[in-house]
Amino acid sequence: MNCNLAVIKGDGIGPEIVTEAMRVLDAVGEKYGHTFSYTQILMGGASIDVHGEPLTEEALEIAKNSDAVLMGSIGGNTSTSPWYKLPAQLRPEAGLLKLRKALGLFANIRPAYLYDELKKACPLRDEVIGDGFDMVIMRELTGGLYFGERHTEEVNGVRTAVDTLSYNENEIRRIAIKAFDIARKRKKHVISVDKANVLDSSRLWRAVVEEVAKDYEDVTYEHMLVDNCAMQLVNNPRQFDVILTENMFGDILSDEASMITGSIGMLSSASLAEGKFGLYEPSHGSAPDIAGQDIANPIATILSAAMMLRYSFDLDKEADEIEAAVKAVLADGYRTVDIMSDGMKKVGCKEMGQLIIDKI
């Protein structure tokens, strides 16, 4: 198979971790007879530095014409980086939002699970962890407050800012269908999260989720209020299989869920469009403080590449192989500094990549 990838190395540790993911893809390609061709494009701070804007039309065109996008992480230190002196629409994050919208990446899939080997890194007590947890957050990614009309104006001399949270039933239905589809391949349980006791958009969300649920008699579901969900993630993460929610709630809850695993450096994510197209990136940020030191953990990005093989190219066997290689390296006791613990062998970013490649 020939896979034509657009690659956004990004800012901070982005270039290091993406390089390792590309090397892993090449190893898989060699073993199974696939070719990955990479076209690098700039986005975020790296693009601002060269073009004065976070995503050019040319870069966007290349992404659109690719089969899938592999991405590192973007952005810098918001207090110290000059990128954050720019007007909002020229900052690194604006490039990401523009890309999501232009590519129609409405479904953000973020798994959050506990690696047996990394249990000790989990901030929750052993009694809360029990025999572990394994959930997927399905976050709507191109609607809601992120893409609503917004403005700031003076009303009788008083500065007033307005953002708009809007959803229509089609936007809700397509992400709900994705969530129920994924639940069907997992533990068959969806928890849809909203604030239906306050928001009209949440009440519509609830109604449409109930309509979609009718087509999935084998999947159980329930509704949960967002404030309660923020509590339940800490209190009893084991109750979750698939969490389905809107853009802003998903932003908050998926980060909370990642942190609860204690190993955010291990967590991948996929942002999918209709059809097979998707963008794949680690759940963590660009960690500018440790950039360029060869100590970043490339595993989240490598696992994102595995998700890409699975979702965009139907290469399940190849994806399994990458995931198994990661598990095997952990079982051998190798750790990057973020997941280091007593008695383990500390390795850098490149070395971790190489160890995973050696298992393939």
Next chain:
Amino acid sequence: MNCNLAVIKGDGIGPEIVTEAMRVLDAVGEKYGHTFSYTQILMGGASIDVHGEPLTEEALEIAKNSDAVLMGSIGGNTSTSPWYKLPAQLRPEAGLLKLRKALGLFANIRPAYLYDELKKACPLRDEVIGDGFDMVIMRELTGGLYFGERHTEEVNGVRTAVDTLSYNENEIRRIAIKAFDIARKRKKHVISVDKANVLDSSRLWRAVVEEVAKDYEDVTYEHMLVDNCAMQLVNNPRQFDVILTENMFGDILSDEASMITGSIGMLSSASLAEGKFGLYEPSHGSAPDIAGQDIANPIATILSAAMMLRYSFDLDKEADEIEAAVKAVLADGYRTVDIMSDGMKKVGCKEMGQLIIDKI
């Protein structure tokens, strides 16, 4: 002093826990020569059952004419209770939102801290807890998505729902001032939480917080994105002193923070208007599943009554006395079932109330 209180016993465990708080107030009144007079009003499900609406104008008038409001908790099981078959504006929660707005309760103060005696109930590992944490969440309570224009309509046959998130600088300034004032009496650190990389309302929030901060040179502050804050609460709760944030973010983060203590049955809250007026209620909900069994924990409500003495009546000594009584009873090993652990003495709601009264 004569204190004229409006009392909302509410739904579920509300009546039991409020009764104990009133008994504690009476005990303090007797000792220090204050009179508390109580006018009960209905709100939430209890009001729907009698009047067909969650808050009548008469009840609201009584609340307005009181010196402070003491409240239990409202609402029922959203899946099974008939209250949730009603149109949104007639459900229990609508009464609470109407009350908050009509009374101008713009500042919700929710302390979240770890009782030394209850460390084992905290879901976080001992290493994360360290020597404990003690924070206050200052949530703006009468603006944002909760009170913006909203509607649901068909646009070309497609159901579409819209909610509006609006803030003006005055709304932001007054809550920011409260937060910095409170920080000044504590560890002098404010973390203001927003989503300034996406929302206009958050960018205005940030700007106004920076203006207010200029008047508090003795208080340090920083900005934190809401998704990061949801992570940091789990990862390192010790870094927080005062968290300042808007309505919806505050709803989510304050519940997360409560759950992290592991003893939400102990956490009080105050919702303040300009001046001395306030409404005081526990942080937890109405727990309909355990209502009427005399097993609910009245401590959060009793501590809310203590907050009332402190904030609405400047009775600091009396508030201290209640808080000390609660600590003493815990130190004696008495626990309600929600905070029970090995070797402790299990007591019911009434008995817990009486034990606290006995210490006064």
